[in-house]
Amino acid sequence: MLGLFSTLNLASRSLQAQMTGVEVTGQNLANVNTTGYSRQRVHISASPDISTTIGPEGTGATADSIEQVVSNILNSQIQSQNSTSGYWSSQQTALQSAQDALNEFLSGSGATSSTSSTTTDTTSSGLSTQLNKFFSAFSALSASDSDANRQAAVTAAQSLATTFNNINGQFDNVRSSLNSSLNSDVSSANQILTDIAGLNQQIYNAESGGGNANELRDEREQDLENLSQMTSITTSTGTGGSVNVTVGGQALVSGDSLVDSLQTYDAGSGQLLVRTASGGANLTLTGGSMQGTIDARDGTLAGMQSNINNLAGTLITQVNNIQDNGRNPFGGTGNTFFTGSNASDIGVNSVLVNDPQLLQISASVNNGGDTSLALQISQLATASQSALNNQTFTGTYNGTVASLGSALNNANSEVTNQTAVNSMLSTQRGSISGVNVDEEMTNMMTFQRAYEASAQLVTTVNTLLGDTLAMKTE
């Protein structure tokens, strides 16, 4: 038999246990909006019983532990999906910038009624229009060799050259901003790796006493998820509850120490890549925003830039081949048409800009009114070029635009798909680890009522003790 004082103790332990339940519920409610928080449960068990002649008698309940409700499988799935979504998001950003840099957009004058036969006046904004205008200007010049047409041809060529320069400059900007985004990813990743090593240490310290470092584990999980957005990582559980992190086959965090960190390096001509800082090993990254950035930069973007350069180079060669062998109306020659050799430096010879009369569009001397070379230049528009895989200038360019469009379109749909996957996974994780306010309120009521009941026990025992004491005075 427990006796009154032991029963009072039982009531007191029960009050403590139920109070812990209310506290944990409060903690869950407080963190309902905290990112990465996993709900906690108090584990209450019956205290050891005492053998009596009439059988074992209970001694109440104690709160054994406060545990997180987490699914490690879902956590590791989320990490791996994060790498994929990080990869495509960075591709999307990079390709979107490239599309803006190319500035090839359609604009219309208004909606077309499907019942009327009128058509929308569609115009494009970028290099394609400039190419068309250039060839048209020379066609007009071949039809009528007037001062105005000569001026128009030179102006069209200047606009074309400037557009080439701008596109190239914009591509360079995109490239350098991708490089800085890579640098900033690497420095964030290093910060996170340092944090993870630190958290491993703290978790070890906290749990070595036998408890659970729930909040620290949440924080570390959040760090791992953020890191996996930047690069795909492999994790393994180490001693003392630590998590070891490996990137591209190189161990970076082992237990509580940061073994190595990441570093960008110039692999030549401004092409930044990632390696380990002290080991210097080139890392083959397989996902995450770093690899997405590198792939977009060295894949689609580099391809575009080289196509545009090739286009400009071929145009310079072809137009100069015709114009430079011609004569101006006064029989003179010697002024090249396009200067430069690619999209970055293409320009129109300033001598011709200052005096379009010196344009050399006559095939021979003493043939001042001959415009046959202007016709030849205008006919380059439809001539397939061996340097452009036997495509025309506009065909090559339009193909380049379409290939960028496809790459971005693909990245867009990958991002959409990945968002759906991530959202599904986080809903699944929410269903296990997330806080539900209704549920917590119900739990609170459960603990509250249990607390009330135990308090009632104290009152009852108190009354009994009073009765016992009263027996003596009577």
Next chain:
Amino acid sequence: MRVATNAYTDSMLNQFNNLASKQFTLQSEVSSGLSVQAPSDNPTAMQETLDLSAQQSANTQYASNISTLQSRSNVIDGVLQSLNTITSRAGEIATLAGGATNSQTDLNSYADEVNKMITQLVSAANTKDPATGQYLFSGTASNNPGVVTMTDSSGDVTGVQYKGNYEVNQVQIGENQTTSVDVPAFNSSPSGARGLFLDAQSGADLFNHLISLRDNLQSGNVSAITQTDAGNIQKDENNIAYQVANNGVLQNQLTAASNLASSRSTTLNTAISNASSTDLVQTMVQLNQAQTAYQAALQSGSKIMSLSLLDYLK
């Protein structure tokens, strides 16, 4: 399934984002009339539109070139009409002078008339193209005046020297179609565009034939006029008639090319429209659907979010 409280807000935010971006895209399609604006919207349609736009641009230029050639052809036609008048009158004079009743005074007055014709011819040969300010009948050496005259002491033209050539500029008026309305004043070779005043193919040599007629009129050499000049001038008349007819053919060709360019422009516009324009009815229906979905998401969201056990715990 257990649902975390935040799952509502997260999924609602996702839905709102998706529906808002769908509405934005559809709205911009409706307002611009284009289903494709950026290459990523529809790469294939974008490429098709750009290809078609390049063709349209070339086609517009063909139309503009045709119009340039039509104006030039009209100027040439004006000159041809006056040359036609001159050669007819010269033929008449050759016939009249061959008659037996003419006194030398009559012949001299014919000679004066022919002399004036020669001056008119020089002026016609040196006509400038109003669009470019270049000589119209000098071939491609069009910054040179067509003919330079040699005169005797009394100021009469005794001969002309041609400063141009018999090459002509070809102009593109359609895909794989070039033409030229230019007429060189002189063509002493048996090939190329036929010369207006001198042409080896037809035997025309208007300046020298008129100078010879004038000289024979002045010297009263009637037999030379009937035997030689009348026949020669006939060749000139025939040559001018050929040129008038040829100019007419060219004008017809230009009109046909112009009609072709115009119908091709309509075809291309329709094709561009098919590739990149919005089907307004379909897009409006889709926009309505998106709006309805958005409203439903807002309403259901606000209903669910306002519900909580807390409402009942009082």
